[in-house]
Amino acid sequence: MRKTSIKDIALKANVSIATVSYVLNGTRNVRPETHRRVTEAIEELNYKPNDIAKSLKRNRTNTIGVIAEDITVFNAPEIIDGINDYGDRHELQILLVNLRLDKRIGRNFGDTDVYRKYAENAVSELLRKQVDGIIYIGVHTRDLTGLIDVEGKPIVYTYGYTQDNLSIQFNDEQASYEAMAYLVSKGHRRIAIISGLMDSIPSRHRLKGYYRAVTEFELPFDPLLIKMGDWERDSGYRLTGELLDLPEPPTAILSMNDVMVVGVLQMAGERGVSIPGELSVIGFDNREFSDYLQPSITTMGLPLHEMGFQAMESLYQLINGNQVHELKMPECRLIERSSVKDLHR
Amino acid sequence: MRKTSIKDIALKANVSIATVSYVLNGTRNVRPETHRRVTEAIEELNYKPNDIAKSLKRNRTNTIGVIAEDITVFNAPEIIDGINDYGDRHELQILLVNLRLDKRIGRNFGDTDVYRKYAENAVSELLRKQVDGIIYIGVHTRDLTGLIDVEGKPIVYTYGYTQDNLSIQFNDEQASYEAMAYLVSKGHRRIAIISGLMDSIPSRHRLKGYYRAVTEFELPFDPLLIKMGDWERDSGYRLTGELLDLPEPPTAILSMNDVMVVGVLQMAGERGVSIPGELSVIGFDNREFSDYLQPSITTMGLPLHEMGFQAMESLYQLINGNQVHELKMPECRLIERSSVKDLHR
DNA sequence: ACAATAAATCTAAACGTTTAAATGGCTAAA
DNA sequence: TTTAGCCATTTAAACGTTTAGATTTATTGT
Numbered sequence: 001m002r003k004t005s006i007k008d009i010a011l012k013a014n015v016s017i018a019t020v021s022y023v024l025n026g027t028r029n030v031r032p033e034t035h036r037r038v039t040e041a042i043e044e045l046n047y048k049p050n051d052i053a054k055s056l057k058r059n060r061t062n063t064i065g066v067i068a069e070d071i072t073v074f075n076a077p078e079i080i081d082g083i084n085d086y087g088d089r090h091e092l093q094i095l096l097v098n099l100r101l102d103k104r105i106g107r108n109f110g111d112t113d114v115y116r117k118y119a120e121n122a123v124s125e126l127l128r129k130q131v132d133g134i135i136y137i138g139v140h141t142r143d144l145t146g147l148i149d150v151e152g153k154p155i156v157y158t159y160g161y162t163q164d165n166l167s168i169q170f171n172d173e174q175a176s177y178e179a180m181a182y183l184v185s186k187g188h189r190r191i192a193i194i195s196g197l198m199d200s201i202p203s204r205h206r207l208k209g210y211y212r213a214v215t216e217f218e219l220p221f222d223p224l225l226i227k228m229g230d231w232e233r234d235s236g237y238r239l240t241g242e243l244l245d246l247p248e249p250p251t252a253i254l255s256m257n258d259v260m261v262v263g264v265l266q267m268a269g270e271r272g273v274s275i276p277g278e279l280s281v282i283g284f285d286n287r288e289f290s291d292y293l294q295p296s297i298t299t300m301g302l303p304l305h306e307m308g309f310q311a312m313e314s315l316y317q318l319i320n321g322n323q324v325h326e327l328k329m330p331e332c333r334l335i336e337r338s339s340v341k342d343l344h345r
Numbered sequence: 346m347r348k349t350s351i352k353d354i355a356l357k358a359n360v361s362i363a364t365v366s367y368v369l370n371g372t373r374n375v376r377p378e379t380h381r382r383v384t385e386a387i388e389e390l391n392y393k394p395n396d397i398a399k400s401l402k403r404n405r406t407n408t409i410g411v412i413a414e415d416i417t418v419f420n421a422p423e424i425i426d427g428i429n430d431y432g433d434r435h436e437l438q439i440l441l442v443n444l445r446l447d448k449r450i451g452r453n454f455g456d457t458d459v460y461r462k463y464a465e466n467a468v469s470e471l472l473r474k475q476v477d478g479i480i481y482i483g484v485h486t487r488d489l490t491g492l493i494d495v496e497g498k499p500i501v502y503t504y505g506y507t508q509d510n511l512s513i514q515f516n517d518e519q520a521s522y523e524a525m526a527y528l529v530s531k532g533h534r535r536i537a538i539i540s541g542l543m544d545s546i547p548s549r550h551r552l553k554g555y556y557r558a559v560t561e562f563e564l565p566f567d568p569l570l571i572k573m574g575d576w577e578r579d580s581g582y583r584l585t586g587e588l589l590d591l592p593e594p595p596t597a598i599l600s601m602n603d604v605m606v607v608g609v610l611q612m613a614g615e616r617g618v619s620i621p622g623e624l625s626v627i628g629f630d631n632r633e634f635s636d637y638l639q640p641s642i643t644t645m646g647l648p649l650h651e652m653g654f655q656a657m658e659s660l661y662q663l664i665n666g667n668q669v670h671e672l673k674m675p676e677c678r679l680i681e682r683s684s685v686k687d688l689h690r
Numbered sequence: 691a692c693a694a695t696a697a698a699t700c701t702a703a704a705c706g707t708t709t710a711a712a713t714g715g716c717t718a719a720a
Numbered sequence: 721t722t723t724a725g726c727c728a729t730t731t732a733a734a735c736g737t738t739t740a741g742a743t744t745t746a747t748t749g750t
Binding site for chain 1: 393394395396397398400401406408411416417421422423425426429430433438439440441442443445448469470472473474475496578604607610611614632633634637638639
């Protein structure tokens with residue numbers, strides 16, 4: 001037996017299907033008596049609207065496509081949570097496509113071209129499903145400009161850079177600067193930095209923040225304090241070794257992510273260098289484990305939820321044909337824990 | 346201007362819309378010449394099919410609803426990745442609803458009733474969108490039986506127990522038993538266990554596995570070695586204290602999750618008890634951080650990806666009206682790291 | 691009581707597909 | 721040359737809604 005439709009309830013309530021639609025949507029006045037009859041019929045027949053039909057007619061699905069480069073990477077779930085949060089409040093639903101790049105290509109996604117085809121597939125799937133718009137969640141990546149063609153549908157990127165579309169990001173340069181400012185406020189002046197892969201745009205921005213701090217606070221500038229890491233633990237380990245080997249080692253290290261801090265801790269442990277006693281360290285990301293390490297590490301927390309939320313909000317404006325108002329960049333927040341020593345004390 | 350539809354291409358190729366549909370779907374023979382004309386028109390007009398219309402007619406969306414109790418909880422992303430993996434291979438798409446229970450109710454979700462309304466909302470959203478089936482991803486929870494009514498649509502649960510529907514789980518009892526067997530193989534006999542919350546079904550199963558090991562391996566049975574934790578770090582910390590205070594402390598601890606192991610490590614550190622030197626520990630979950638702790642911890646890894654994959658597979662069978670074949674339970678795998686000492690050496 | 695107006699309801703087309711059934715043209719057998 | 725049978729194609733209805741515009745019914749003011 002067919003599921004009950006608007007037609008059945010029209011029949012039962014002895015009105016036209018139009019009237020039923022009007023009471024369902026409140027789009028026109030209907031006499032209280034009629035209204036009652038209709039709602040009763042709805043009740044009795046246990047009618048459930050069919051959004052597919054509605055979407056077809058309205059040419060609007062209230063569904064947005066979310067493309068995640070890899071949902072198992074730490075940033076994605078929180079961002080999606082933010083997207084979801086906004087979606088809940090505006091009756092928008094999420095069609096999720098996971099590119100699984102981490103599993104398919106490996107951690108540090110190579111050339112953009114390699115995964116363009118995955119992205120294109122995802123987009124065309126979503127377009128066939130008539131999503132109202134798309135959010136693309138990157139990871140630490142290179143420029144995504146021109147990556148995909150969405151056939152005129154609105155798209156906003158987050159956690160990934162692009163020049164031809166809206167892109168929600170936090171201010172990497174500022175975040176890095178603030179981390180430095182914090183270290184300086186604790187009396188540190190000889191501060192090293194361990195970067196992520198340099199083909200990643202955030203890495204470059206964060207390095208700029210470092211330079212700015214060095215300049216503004218008139219810290220001793222020493223190229224030997226600048227180390228190029230690759231986001232992975234081992235590079236943190238290795239580069240900390242190099243740093244400790246310096247004739248004049250730094251008193252603090254700013255690491256561009258928490259994972260590399262694990263390596264920092266490990267090397268320090270092996271060399272018998274106490275943290276934060278002899279060496280302070282600040283990470284980036286505020287990963288769950290940064291609170292579990294010994295010592296727990298001070299880190300720059302990313303506004304992931306907020307980014308997702310704001311991406312969705314902007315997209316919603318775009319979908320409704322509104323200009324997107326001034327974009328406030330979500331801000332990072334330093335999470336103070338126990339890996340930084342206050343040299344003033 | 347309207348998007349180009351099957352109608353436009355029929356016009357251009359000078360055939361009926363039915364014919365177009367036939368070449369699109371390959372559902373009937375069409376003369377090569379006609380076929381060419383149609384595909385050319387498709388090409389020229391850059392036609393993109395509209396799955397919404399197709400779904401309406403076919404009464405099948407090729408979309409499945411995924412309800413996650415909380416997508417930011419560690420198990421969800423991997424499970425979704427598994428779901429996605431299967432989905433990719435069968436052209437099934439994922440409509441995601443995140444209940445955000447962790448944020449809305451707090452970590453140890455209280456009474457089932459409290460979140461029933463969220464679950465019900467999610468389900469009715471999904472049903473309106475005409476999903477072909479639903480997967481429900483729980484966290485460590487109590488019995489979900491009777492939680493929601495899906496109006497006859499297929500549903501499968503994973504990482505959450507239920508009696509009235511299909512539910513994909515790993516064998517907690519066996520996993521726990523195997524962890525014990527491993528410890529025994531390393532010469533441990535006096536083994537303590539720190540459980541999760543006891544209203545959680547996995548906790549109970551894992552405890553059973555512990556008992557079975559104690560019996561089968563004829564280990565000394567001592568109720569003092571059985572500690573009730575609550576999944577959180579602090580309980581690991583506190584209970585380890587109690588265990589170390591015992592007149593005859595255990596040589597090894599089996600913790601029902603990795604988070605509590607963090608507490609174990611911390612207490613051991615404070616008491617100057619070396620791990621694994623004087624105390625061995627095994628966790629559960631194989632969280633990313635278990636490799637980052639010092640020492641890195643040996644832990645029972647969960648087959649999360651596989652669970653998602655299998656949940657989707659079963660659902661797919663159900664959707665196609667097939668009986669679901671014998672369910673092979675995905676298996677946990679012990680990840681050997683450095684937190685267990687081999688007493689034989 | 692009767693227009694004139696306002697309010698409620700209905701008719702019918704449309705959204706973009708799929709598909710059963712009908713039609714037409716061709717081939718091959720008689 | 722007819723005819724049966726097959727193949728390719730078309731016709732038309734249907735999926736479950738929304739929504740202009742037409743029509744009916746109710747409410748005014750005189």
